[in-house]
Amino acid sequence: MKNKLLLLLSASLALSACSELTTKEAPIEDRTAGIATGSATGGVAGAGMSSGSGSGVEGQGTGGAGASAGQDGVQTHGALADGVQVTPLPAQDGEGSGAGGAAGAGTGGLQGGAMSEAALAEKYAELRVPPRDAQGPLAERTILFDFDSSVIKDEYRGLIEAHALFLRSSKHAKSILQGHTDERGSRDYNLALGQRRAESVQQALVLLGVDPARIESVSLGEEKPALEGHDEAAWSQNRRVELYYQGE
């Protein structure tokens, strides 16, 4: 009974966290669209900016994450103002711990303020899989779960936002989410549990604007452990969703 309550509670918490993300992300998406048209027509500054800072970005290898509202705002501004040189802002430290704040601080920091979401979107547009040299959250592919849970922990928000941005930006990329469980209990039930974990990540990506048709959630149940052991050290690494792209 207690378990059930906890499950319901954590599920509803996860959902509310997601909806919070949605409302915060929506304006960003709108602005992304705005930037895209802005840089396409207004052109020069945007192009100059992205080529200017582009090598730096690639050198730094920051795989962009879901952009923070703050940075996005700055860059939007820069992109729209003709001929204005935009200087990347240093990473913001010690921002609030709330959902929005955490996302802003986290992704802002990882991005190093080097590349705008618009520039990333442009860079990603023709890619089917993330760049080989991607670093940061876009290079991460594994989300770990608690026992008997398909609730995505807060620490994976950056990873999910980074892949959501990639999937939104790329014209062709298709993602495969593989759910896994530890070895305990029924194999078939575990297959269904792994499926729900994958679907939980899929739902988070869809709430961030990814077309559901671009994602297939499947399960490998307990059949493909990351670690072969029979203890919690192995089990905790085996309860996971792995994110792949078609063509990998």
Next chain:
Amino acid sequence: MIIQRILVLLALLACTTGLASAAMTIEIVGAAASRIPVMVGSFKGKDFSGEDPADVIRADLGRSGFFKILDGSTVAVGENQSAAHATWRGRGADAVVVGQVVPLKDGRVDVRFRLHDAVRQQELAAFSYVVPPQLVRVTAHKIADEVYEKLTGEPGAFSGRLAYILKRGSRFELQVSDVDGHNAFTVTSSPEPLMSPAWSPDGRRLAYVSFEAKKPVIYVQNLADGKRFALANFRGSNSSPTWSPDGEKLAIVLSKDETSQIYLIDAKGGEPKRISAGGALETEPVFSPDGRWIYYTSDRGGSPQIYRAPAQGGAAKRVTFEGDYNASPVLSKDGKLLAYVHRRGSSYHIAVMDLGTSQTQVLTDTQQDESPSFAPNNRTILYATLVRGKGVLATVSADGRIKQRLSQSGDLREPAWAP
């Protein structure tokens, strides 16, 4: 508690495909309260050089836990010798099997046997089986079935077959073998996982799940010619196949519409028809033997429990209530018993419920027991467990008294007893 521990090492003969050659070890723990003392004389006359059926019969009967096998070397060869009831009684035997293998001119052999009740001094059974020489072993299992039934009043289950998954190194194999692990042959082999083997009611086909496409897809394969087709390859996961008793349909689990739901699909393939209502994870369907009901696992109540619903869809009724983890339902062939996986503390055990009285009993005491499957005689439940981190198969009598373990080099899992 442990009454007896016997270790029997049996070497696998070279098998038809040559793929599956390894030693299967069978270990027996426990025995019936009173065991019937039986003597089995050698079947091997001068004219037959193959494996002695008596060895197979002794091993089968001994493993069941219901018999005490006495030294049969003093019993003369030949099924037609005059019964020596007094001598047999003097050596402690209640029952005696005499027999003989007679080669025929056409290359076949005649396997003949008689079963004598040494106490009442009468003949209980006498049969002759004319078979090709490679079927002598199977015939010996059939004789053991016959002896078991005549002496215990219940059908034997020695001549059946098992399907199971064997993981060796990084390869997965779906194998079929005799119940004692002999004559194993590989049905399908893959570098990606295989799981959930399910026998068709006629024993000619196996449905199973293969991950060769990096996701679970359900296949149906003929055992005779090895031909197979993908029964269900829908978006998402395709899993947990089980046959209807008439063999016309399968219940399967798909995630194409929402999280894992139960569907019916024609055994030849086609459009699946959803029967579960949704809103929760539902998996592991099995039909009742009359085909009217489907038992399955659902977490609609917050933890996995077993439910029952009409096979055509309809209101579900919860079946298990004890504990917060009950899964993998399977019904005895007479529909009277439900075996399932039950978690107690952090351990997973095989439990059985009498569906008439709802009385439950936990049958096993190992830690990670799963995949229960009934023997055709309903007296034995086959399951998979871990012993020192290695996957082995095990059986337990439906009253929990007698246990056997079957192990091999490699991980054995997901056994399914052929109908």
